[in-house]
Amino acid sequence: MAAFKNSLRLRAALLSLLIFAAIVGLWQIATQPVAGSGTAAVDPEYAKLVGVAAATGSKSAMPTPADVGATLWKHLLDPFYIRGSNDKGIGIQLAYSLGRVLLGFALAALVAVPLGFLIGMSPLVYRALDPFIQVLKPVSPLAWMPLALYTIKDSAISSIFVIFICSVWPMLINTAFGVAGVRKEWLNVSRTLEVGPFRTAFKVILPAAAPTIMTGMRISVGIAWLVIVAAEMLVGGTGIGYFVWNEWNNLSIANIITAILLIGLVGLVLDQVLAWLAKLVTYPE
Amino acid sequence: MFRDPFDPKSLLAPRCSCGGAHAEADHTRLTAEAMPTAAAIPAGEEAQWNRVVDAAVLRAVFPVDAQRRLFLRTVGASTAMAAISSVLPLGVAREAFAQGGAPEKKDLKVGFIPITCATPIIMAHPMGFYSKHGLNVEVVKTAGWAVIRDKSLAKEYDASHMLSPMPLAISLGVGSNPVPWTMPAIENINGQAITLAVKHKDKRDPKDWKGFKFAVPFDYSMHNYLLRYYVAEHGLDPDKDISIRSVPPPEMVANLRADNIDGFLGPDPFNQRAVYDGVGFIHLLTKELWDGHPCCAFTVSKEFAGQNPNAYRALLKAIIEATAFASKAENRKEIAKAIAPTNYLNQPETVLEQILTGTYADGLGNVKKDPKRIDFDPFPWNQFAIWILTQMKRWGQLKADVDYAKVAADVFLATDTANMMKEMGLTPPDPSKKTIVVMGKTFDPSKPQAYIDSFAIKRT
Numbered sequence: 252m253a254a255f256k257n258s259l260r261l262r263a264a265l266l267s268l269l270i271f272a273a274i275v276g277l278w279q280i281a282t283q284p285v286a287g288s289g290t291a292a293v294d295p296e297y298a299k300l301v302g303v304a305a306a307t308g309s310k311s312a313m314p315t316p317a318d319v320g321a322t323l324w325k326h327l328l329d330p331f332y333i334r335g336s337n338d339k340g341i342g343i344q345l346a347y348s349l350g351r352v353l354l355g356f357a358l359a360a361l362v363a364v365p366l367g368f369l370i371g372m373s374p375l376v377y378r379a380l381d382p383f384i385q386v387l388k389p390v391s392p393l394a395w396m397p398l399a400l401y402t403i404k405d406s407a408i409s410s411i412f413v414i415f416i417c418s419v420w421p422m423l424i425n426t427a428f429g430v431a432g433v434r435k436e437w438l439n440v441s442r443t444l445e446v447g448p449f450r451t452a453f454k455v456i457l458p459a460a461a462p463t464i465m466t467g468m469r470i471s472v473g474i475a476w477l478v479i480v481a482a483e484m485l486v487g488g489t490g491i492g493y494f495v496w497n498e499w500n501n502l503s504i505a506n507i508i509t510a511i512l513l514i515g516l517v518g519l520v521l522d523q524v525l526a527w528l529a530k531l532v533t534y535p536e
Numbered sequence: 537m538f539r540d541p542f543d544p545k546s547l548l549a550p551r552c553s554c555g556g557a558h559a560e561a562d563h564t565r566l567t568a569e570a571m572p573t574a575a576a577i578p579a580g581e582e583a584q585w586n587r588v589v590d591a592a593v594l595r596a597v598f599p600v601d602a603q604r605r606l607f608l609r610t611v612g613a614s615t616a617m618a619a620i621s622s623v624l625p626l627g628v629a630r631e632a633f634a635q636g637g638a639p640e641k642k643d644l645k646v647g648f649i650p651i652t653c654a655t656p657i658i659m660a661h662p663m664g665f666y667s668k669h670g671l672n673v674e675v676v677k678t679a680g681w682a683v684i685r686d687k688s689l690a691k692e693y694d695a696s697h698m699l700s701p702m703p704l705a706i707s708l709g710v711g712s713n714p715v716p717w718t719m720p721a722i723e724n725i726n727g728q729a730i731t732l733a734v735k736h737k738d739k740r741d742p743k744d745w746k747g748f749k750f751a752v753p754f755d756y757s758m759h760n761y762l763l764r765y766y767v768a769e770h771g772l773d774p775d776k777d778i779s780i781r782s783v784p785p786p787e788m789v790a791n792l793r794a795d796n797i798d799g800f801l802g803p804d805p806f807n808q809r810a811v812y813d814g815v816g817f818i819h820l821l822t823k824e825l826w827d828g829h830p831c832c833a834f835t836v837s838k839e840f841a842g843q844n845p846n847a848y849r850a851l852l853k854a855i856i857e858a859t860a861f862a863s864k865a866e867n868r869k870e871i872a873k874a875i876a877p878t879n880y881l882n883q884p885e886t887v888l889e890q891i892l893t894g895t896y897a898d899g900l901g902n903v904k905k906d907p908k909r910i911d912f913d914p915f916p917w918n919q920f921a922i923w924i925l926t927q928m929k930r931w932g933q934l935k936a937d938v939d940y941a942k943v944a945a946d947v948f949l950a951t952d953t954a955n956m957m958k959e960m961g962l963t964p965p966d967p968s969k970k971t972i973v974v975m976g977k978t979f980d981p982s983k984p985q986a987y988i989d990s991f992a993i994k995r996t
Contacts, residue, residue, distance in 0.1 A: 300890055300897035302812045335879035337677040400683070404690035487679035496679055500650055500786040501882040502813060 275316045282313045314505040322505040323512065341494060341510070345517060348483060348490040351407075352475045352521075355414025359471065363419045364464065367426025368452065371460070377427065384423065392417035392478045396485055410482045410490075417478045418471035425467025429460030458534070465529035472525055476518045639847035644671055646851075647678045647687055647696040650881045651785055651803040652891050653724045653832035654697045655871060656858040656912055658881070662874045665858040669850040675880075680784045681754040689715060694840055695851060697723065700833040701756040701924045703947050710756070710934055716838035719916055720949040720956075721855050723832040727891070727910030728759055728822040729807040730766070732799035733792050737817055737900060742770035751783035751791060751800035758831050761927040762822055763801040768993040769975050774931075775995070792816050803831070804891045804910065805883045810899070812887050817899025821909055826974040828911075830920045852956055855914065860962065862912040868892040914957075916948040919970045919981040926984045932995035940984045 314322075330342030370377045392413045399409035433456050441451045483492025484499075491514055498506035608616055644666075648654040658675055660666050666673040678684045681699060685706065688696045703717040704710075732739070739745065745767065752759040760782075764774040774780055783791060788800045793815045800806075801822070810816035822829060834855050841848040861867055872888040875881050881888065890896035894909040921944035928934035954964035972979040979987055988996060 297897050297901060297903050300812075300886065300895075300903065301814065301899075302884070334877070336674050338877065338879035397682075397686075400686045400690070404692075406683075406687055406690070406692060485679060486683060487677060493679075496786075497650075497677065497878070497882055499790070501878075502786075502789060502809065 278313075278316050282315045314508070318505045319508045323509045326506075326509055326513075337497070339489065341491070341513065344489060344491045344494045345513065348479050348492065349517065351411055351483075351490065352414055352472070352479050355411045356418050356468075356472055356475050358411070359415045359419040359422060359475075360468065362415075363422035363467075363471075364426050367423045367464070367467075368430050368456070370423070370427040371430025372452075372456070377431075384420070388420045388424075392474075393481055393485065396482060400486075406486045406488065410479070410486055413482045414475045414479060418475040421470040421474065422464070422467040425470070426460065426464045429463025429467075430456055432463070433459040458532070461532040462529060465525065465532055469522060469525040469529060472521050473518065476514075476521055480514060639670055639850050640844040641694070641847045642670065642672050644673045644694040644847065644851065645676055645692065646673055647676050647684050647693040649681065649684060649697055649785070650677055650883075651832075652805055652875075652881070652888065652910060653727060653803050655875060655892070655910075656723055656855055656862050656914075657697050657834060658875050659862065659871050660854050660858040662880070663858070663861075663871075665854040665861075666851075668857075669854045671847070671850050671854065673851075673854075677880075681757075688835070688837070689713070691837075694844075694847075695834065695836040698833050698835045699754055699757040699759075700830045700920065701758065701761070701928065702754075703833060703835045704921060704924055704943065705756040705928070705933075707947050708934065708938065708943065710928065717835055717947065718838050718841060718949050719833045719835045719947055720841075720852050720952050721834040721859065721914040722830045722916050722920070723834055723859065723912065723914075725828050725830055725911050725913050726821065726823040726908060727831055728762070728801060728803055730763070730799060730801045730819040730822070731788075731792070731807045731810045731816040731899075732819045733795070733797075733816050734814070734899065736798060740819065742767050742772060745772060745798075746777050748778045748798040749796070750778055750780045751788050751797045751802065752780055753785050753788075753802055754782050755933070756928075758822075758829060758924070759801045759803070761924065761931070762825055762829070764931060765927070765974060766801075766825055768991065773993050789813065789815060805881065805887050808887045808891050808896060809883065811897050812884065814899075818896075821906065823906070823908060826972070827908075828913075829974075830917075833916070834914075849956065852952070853960060856953070856956060856960065856962070859912045859914040865893070865907055914953060915965055916950050916953055917970045918944040918948050918950055918967065919972055919979070920944075921948040922981045922984055923972055923974075923979055926979075926988050929984075929996065930988050930991060930994045940981075 326341045330340045332340040333343065370380055395413055395416050396409065399412045400406060403409050403412060437455055437459060438451070441455050446454070479490065480492040480495065483490035484496040485492075487493050487496060491510060495507055495510045498510065646657060648657050661673060661675045676693065678687065678696075681702070684693070684696050684698065685702060687693050688698075689706070698719075700719065700722060703719040706715055706717040708714060750763060752763055754760065760780065763780060767774050767778060772778060781797075783797070783800070785802050785806045788797070788802050788806050789810045791797045792800065792810055793813070799816070799819065807816075807818055811818060822831075834852075836848060836851075862871055869889060869892070872885055872892050876883055876885040876888050891910060894907040895903065895905050896909070898904050918941070922940045925934065925938060925940050925943060929938075950967045954967060957964040972981070988994065
């Protein structure tokens with residue numbers, strides 16, 4: 252059994268590698284500069300003034316995998332430089348984004364978990380708040396940005412607010428769901444033993460609902476990481492979203508792909524950390 | 537700027553209505569004589585400032601005019617100053633003043649959009665124009681015009697780069713809450729272009745443009761007004777025959793590549809960048825529509841200028857100096873190098889060099905030369921503002937009636953700039969002498985309504 256499991260893992264890894272190689276290979280073929288195509292007799296003085304793509308007539312602006320690899324390596328070699336307020340290393344940019352996400356996320360948790368408890372425990376509150384939640388939940392967090400900038404009058408706090416507003420809903424709903432779904436037998440037992448409401452909440456409901464709450468948090472942090480990039484592209488200043496925007500300004504696809512890879516990796520790490528935390532609070536029945 | 541306090545003979549009262557220290561009757565004679573007396577004022581910026589400081593100290597020591605005159609008459613001006621400086625540290629006072637009268641706020645944030653229009657604002661940082669005036673300025677790259685407006689209104693920026701119609705729109709409350717905003721200096725004149733996708737290289741006549749989708753950077757921009765003006769002159773209604781949408785400049789090239797738009801009237805470097813990337817060609821420079829049109833502006837809120845007069849003056853001086861430096865053709869290559877890095881424009885140096893030197897590839901295989909493709913001139917002519925207001929009105933952005941001349945004078949601070957230029961030893965132009973000719977049609981700023989009425993295509 253163990254041997255099969257190992258071999259499955261091995262085969263999966265092999266397949267992953269194969270897919271990766273295929274993607275890179277296709278990419279390389281697609282972006283290979285086509286030799287001799289459209290070298291429309293451009294005079295050398297003109298050719299000096301335009302980019303390679305315009306001079307040779309090939310329209311592709313996509314970098315080759317090697318270009319992206321080189322760019323990625325350059326960023327990884329020196330991730331923490333500061334060359335002026337608009338040019339900071341990619342490590343610093345990621346740190347800014349992570350900081351914003353964690354702050355917004357923590358604030359959202361502070362609001363969503365107690366409120367979710369209340370909603371889950373009281374059908375009255377649930378029914379009263381439900382219409383608000385249903386209307387506000389599907390709003391794209393970025394739609395809040397102009398309103399936030401206008402009212403809060405601070406772009407840094409505005410982007411944290413946007414993270415807050417996008418991560419609050421999954422946590423709120425999952426907490427309410429988890430709390431409402433605590434097994435009736437357990438509540439009945441605690442009632443029989445005449446446990447006070449607070450003690451019930453902390454000793455019975457919280458442990459029982461914890462896995463569901465953690466799932467909500469895991470969804471939230473994923474959304475928050477998605478949103479921060481867009482929010483920073485909008486507001487600018489610092490962060491990985493600003494980095495992407497700044498390189499978009501320069502139409503530098505290699506840098507943008509590098510940023511995409513790093514954003515994906517950080518998102519993966521965030522997700523894994525919360526998955527691990529969820530495992531910690533789950534008790535086998 | 538001050539009456540000469542060293543002259544014991546000048547009259548005390550009554551004052552002339554011009555504010556000068558002479559009787560009403562003497563006005564003509566004295567103003568005629570003013571030219572030779574001006575020569576007596578020491579030449580050079582530093583010497584002038586020293587004179588101003590000395591005058592202030594002299595006035596402080598003898599607050600009563602009659603006493604000061606008696607003292608001066610008895611001992612003479614130079615002996616008087618020598619006597620005073622033996623008691624008072626005049627040198628220190630002069631030095632304190634030369635440093636811009638100590639700015640109230642040294643650490644300033646100035647927002648900019650990464651386009652070549654912002655050249656003076658940006659280059660003043662790496663080339664040391666801000667620090668020369670005792671300021672520690674951080675130039676902050678910003679993502680778009682709406683964001684720079686909101687960040688400025690939120691006081692995150694002390695001053696910012698805006699499109700020249702924006703301070704007018706903000707002051708009038710068009711597209712935002714009304715906040716008194718001022719524009720003490722224009723950044724650049726000319727420097728924009730209409731870029732079309734390469735596939736349209738045979739459609740050079742705007743009459744063939746029906747159904748085209750165009751991008752401009754912002755609704756309240758010279759780009760929008762010039763594009764509308766241009767197509768309307770060729771008989772197309774900009775709201776019906778073509779569509780114009782507001783797209784942030786960096787997205788223009790990407791949209792052009794994706795065939796999402798047919799062309800744009802946008803700021804450089806993105807016109808040249810479209811050529812560099814083989815996506816578009818330059819149909820015409822906006823200079824060909826209106827030679828010397830304003831584009832971007834250096835703006836501050838009225839509140840900031842009022843609360844921090846010294847910082848405001850220092851900042852404005854740095855900007856005027858940088859603009860003067862940028863207007864010289866021989867400095868352009870050096871500037872292109874200074875503003876190309878990631879921290880500023882983040883563009884290939886050759887693209888910026890083509891824009892700033894005016895020797896450029898047009899995207900159709902020709903190398904064109906036009907040294908005035910972009911130029912820099914800080915003077916905020918009120919006539920510019922009136923023209924912009926007429927276009928706001930013409931296209932229905934401005935519904936209410938406005939006092940054109942008053943709004944123009946309130947926002948475009950021509951007098952401030954002229955004074956500042958004089959202090960710096962530059963010659964300001966005569967604010968009343970500006971002819972505006974757009975596509976061969978002369979604009980008379982004294983008759984704005986008649987100008988609007990003269991157009992066939994309008995939204996009024």
